[in-house]
Amino acid sequence: xxxxxxxxxxxxxxxxxxxxxxxxxxxxxxxxxxxxxxxxxxxxxxxxxxxxxxxxxxxxxxxxxxxxxxxxxxxxxxxxxxxxxxxxxxxxxxxxxxxxxxxxxxxxxxxxxxxxxxxxxxxxxxxxxxxxxxxxxxxxxxxxxxxxxxxxxxxxxxxxxxxxxxxxxxxxxxxxxxxxxxxxxxxxxxxxxxxxxxxxxxxxxxxxxxxxxxxxxxxxxxxxxxxxxxxxx
Amino acid sequence: xxxxxxxxxxxxxxxxxxxxxxxxxxxxxxxxxxxxxxxxxxxxxxxxxxxxxxxxxxxxxxxxxxxxxxxxxxxxxxxxxxxxxxxxxxxxxxxx
Numbered sequence: 001x002x003x004x005x006x007x008x009x010x011x012x013x014x015x016x017x018x019x020x021x022x023x024x025x026x027x028x029x030x031x032x033x034x035x036x037x038x039x040x041x042x043x044x045x046x047x048x049x050x051x052x053x054x055x056x057x058x059x060x061x062x063x064x065x066x067x068x069x070x071x072x073x074x075x076x077x078x079x080x081x082x083x084x085x086x087x088x089x090x091x092x093x094x095x096x097x098x099x100x101x102x103x104x105x106x107x108x109x110x111x112x113x114x115x116x117x118x119x120x121x122x123x124x125x126x127x128x129x130x131x132x133x134x135x136x137x138x139x140x141x142x143x144x145x146x147x148x149x150x151x152x153x154x155x156x157x158x159x160x161x162x163x164x165x166x167x168x169x170x171x172x173x174x175x176x177x178x179x180x181x182x183x184x185x186x187x188x189x190x191x192x193x194x195x196x197x198x199x200x201x202x203x204x205x206x207x208x209x210x211x212x213x214x215x216x217x218x219x220x221x222x223x224x225x226x227x228x229x230x231x232x233x
Numbered sequence: 234x235x236x237x238x239x240x241x242x243x244x245x246x247x248x249x250x251x252x253x254x255x256x257x258x259x260x261x262x263x264x265x266x267x268x269x270x271x272x273x274x275x276x277x278x279x280x281x282x283x284x285x286x287x288x289x290x291x292x293x294x295x296x297x298x299x300x301x302x303x304x305x306x307x308x309x310x311x312x313x314x315x316x317x318x319x320x321x322x323x324x325x326x327x328x329x
């Protein structure tokens with residue numbers, strides 16, 4: 001089973017992009033926590049849980065890839081010794097577990113981000129959806145495109161939600177957010193063709209651009225100032 | 234239409250505190266209690282309660298000049314205003 005589709009020359013860059021994504025997601029999480037603390041708005045709490053899970057997914061991928069790339073180097077240095085082969089074989093399970101959790105957390109995270117503005121969901125629906133997510137993450141281990149197709153469906157639904165929000169508020173920030181999620185959706189369409197090495201690289205770069213869009217939103221929120229004092233007459 | 238809806242919606246405690254602080258900030262950081270009352274759209278009792286809350290959390294401090302009482306915003310109050318403005322922007326952006 002192929003674990004990663006990164007071309008040799010791109011090794012490390014993909015981890016860098018995921019690290020950047022993790023930082024942006026953590027910043028978004030910070031704002032949701034601050035919002036919840038001040039307003040006790042439960043929607044902010046759910047949105048925060050969504051960002052937290054996607055951030056954890058990125059972290060799982062970063063750690064797994066970092067160990068995997070380091071391990072590959074050791075194997076190359078030692079050569080084809082049987083003992084090395086066994087060592088690598090024994091940690092195969094860790095790689096698979098790492099990538100499984102990445103998929104599972106990503107799907108759960110985006111599902112929560114999609115669900116948060118909607119009305120309360122029935123427990124039975126939640127159990128059923130959770131089961132589908134676990135099965136999808138498991139299937140994604142063998143058929144990588146399954147994971148990307150389900151993620152892109154969730155991202156399309158999230159983008160549609162934000163389009164409805166933009167229709168009401170006409171805010172520039174929301175529009176940039178929509179662009180960010182649209183680009184993230186596009187990246188998962190391309191990730192579905194990861195067997196083509198250049199497709200994987202293009203998808204990673206589009207992911208980077210989408211998170212840059214989220215960074216712009218964060219900067220615009222952070223720059224928001226309170227009322228300025230009036231000049232004395 | 235939406236403004237009308239927003240006006241009719243009951244403000245939360247934090248929203249009222251934000252409105253009071255914003256009114257003080259807009260008045261160069263210092264304001265008389267009567268001005269707080271009509272500019273922040275509050276009853277006398279409600280204003281007194283919220284001003285007390287703000288004083289006990291060190292966001293404003295009472296001052297007196299020629300026996301006239303007024304309230305001054307502190308750095309903690311300014312910080313709260315800044316944070317709350319960002320939170321409101323975040324809420325609007327994400328439709329929370």
